[in-house]
Amino acid sequence: MNAPLPPTTAAGRIALDQVSIRVGNGKDAFTAVDRIDLDIAPGEFVCLLGPSGCGKSTLLGALAGHLTPSAGTLRINDGAITGPSSERGLVFQHHTLFPWRRVIDNVAFGLKMRGIKQAERHAAARELLALVGLAGFEQRYPSQLSGGMQQRVEIARVLIGQPRVLLMDEPFGALDALTRLKMQQLLLDVWARFRTTVVFVTHDIDEALFLADRILVMSPRPGRIVEDLRLPFARPRGADLSTSADFVALKRHCLALLHHDAPVPPLPRLTPLGAPDIRTLQFAI
Numbered sequence: 189m190n191a192p193l194p195p196t197t198a199a200g201r202i203a204l205d206q207v208s209i210r211v212g213n214g215k216d217a218f219t220a221v222d223r224i225d226l227d228i229a230p231g232e233f234v235c236l237l238g239p240s241g242c243g244k245s246t247l248l249g250a251l252a253g254h255l256t257p258s259a260g261t262l263r264i265n266d267g268a269i270t271g272p273s274s275e276r277g278l279v280f281q282h283h284t285l286f287p288w289r290r291v292i293d294n295v296a297f298g299l300k301m302r303g304i305k306q307a308e309r310h311a312a313a314r315e316l317l318a319l320v321g322l323a324g325f326e327q328r329y330p331s332q333l334s335g336g337m338q339q340r341v342e343i344a345r346v347l348i349g350q351p352r353v354l355l356m357d358e359p360f361g362a363l364d365a366l367t368r369l370k371m372q373q374l375l376l377d378v379w380a381r382f383r384t385t386v387v388f389v390t391h392d393i394d395e396a397l398f399l400a401d402r403i404l405v406m407s408p409r410p411g412r413i414v415e416d417l418r419l420p421f422a423r424p425r426g427a428d429l430s431t432s433a434d435f436v437a438l439k440r441h442c443l444a445l446l447h448h449d450a451p452v453p454p455l456p457r458l459t460p461l462g463a464p465d466i467r468t469l470q471f472a473i
C-alpha cells in the first residue's frame with residue numbers, strides 16, 4: 189500500500205459553468221441553485237456562506253455527485269462529475285460512523301473495502317487518529333466518545349481515502365462553541381498538511397472568516413453567488429484573529445450582505461497581516 193497520507197500536491201481543481209439545480213417534483217419543482225460560475229484552485233479553502241435554504245447543501249450535493257444539475261457543467265480536474273467518487277470526501281454535521289465498530293475499524297473501513305490487509309490498514313488508521321489528536325482511543329466505540337471526538341474520527345475516516353476534495357456540510361454545527369473553535373483549529377492544521385481542496389458550508393460568518401481563503405456569499409433562494417470575497421489574513425491563524433479590526437470589518441460587511449434589507453457598507457481599507465493586500469478582495473457581482 190502507498191503511504192496513507194495524501195500527497196500535498198494532490199490536484200483538486202473544481203470548475204462550475206452556469207450550474208443550475210432544480211429540486212422537488214412536478215408543480216412543486218423549483219430552482220434551488222441558479223447559474224453558478226466558479227473556479228476553485230487546487231488546495232484552496234472555500235466557504236459557502238448564505239442564509240438557511242439558499243441552496244448551499246444542494247450545491248455541495250452536486251459536487252459530491254449525489255445530485256445532477258439541471259443545466260451547466262460541473263468538473264473536477266477536468267473530468268465531469270457523474271456520480272459519487274472516493275476522490276471527494278464528505279463530512280456532515282452528524283457523523284456516519286458504524287456504532288458497532290471500534291474507532292480504528294471505522295477509520296480503516298475504506299481500506300478494508302479496497303482489500304488492504306489488517307496490519308496495514310490499522311497502521312494507516314493509527315497515523316490519522318494521532319493526527320486528529322485521538323491516539324489512545326483506537327479501541328473505543330463511537331458512543332464512548334464526545335461529539336467533537338466523533339467528528340475527529342469522521343475526518344480521519346474520510347482522509348484515509350486520500351480525497352482530492354473535502355466537502356464539508358456544517359461539520360461543526362452540532363458542537364458546543366468551545367469544541368467548535370478547537371475543531372476549526374484542528375481542521376486548519378490538518379488542511380495545512382494535506383492541502384486538500386476544501387468546500388465548507390456554513391452560516392456562521394466567524395467560522396467562514398476564520399477558516400477560508402475565500403468566502404462565496406450566496407443570495408436567498410434561488411442561490412446565486414453574490415460576492416466572491418478573498419480574505420487577506422495570513423496563515424497560520426490563531427484565536428486572536430477574530431478580534432482584529434480587519435476581521436470585525438469583514439464580519440460587518442458579510443452581515444450586511446446576508447441581511448438583504450440593509451445597505452452593504454463599502455469595504456473598509458484593510459491592513460493585511462501579510463501579502464496579499466486589499467486588491468485581492470474581488471467581487472463577482
Ligand SMILES: Nc1ncnc2c1ncn2[C@@H]1O[C@H](COP(=O)(O)OP(=O)(O)OP(=O)(O)O)[C@@H](O)[C@H]1O
Pocket residue numbers: 211212213220238239240241242243244245246247391409
Ligand atoms: N429533494 C428536495 N426536494 C424538495 N426541496 C428540496 C430538496 N432539497 C432541498 N430542497 C429545498 O431547496 C432549498 C435549498 O435547500 P438547501 O438544503 O440546499 O439549503 P441550505 O442553504 O443548505 O440550507 P440550511 O443552511 O438551512 O441547511 C430549500 O428550500 C430546501 O427546502
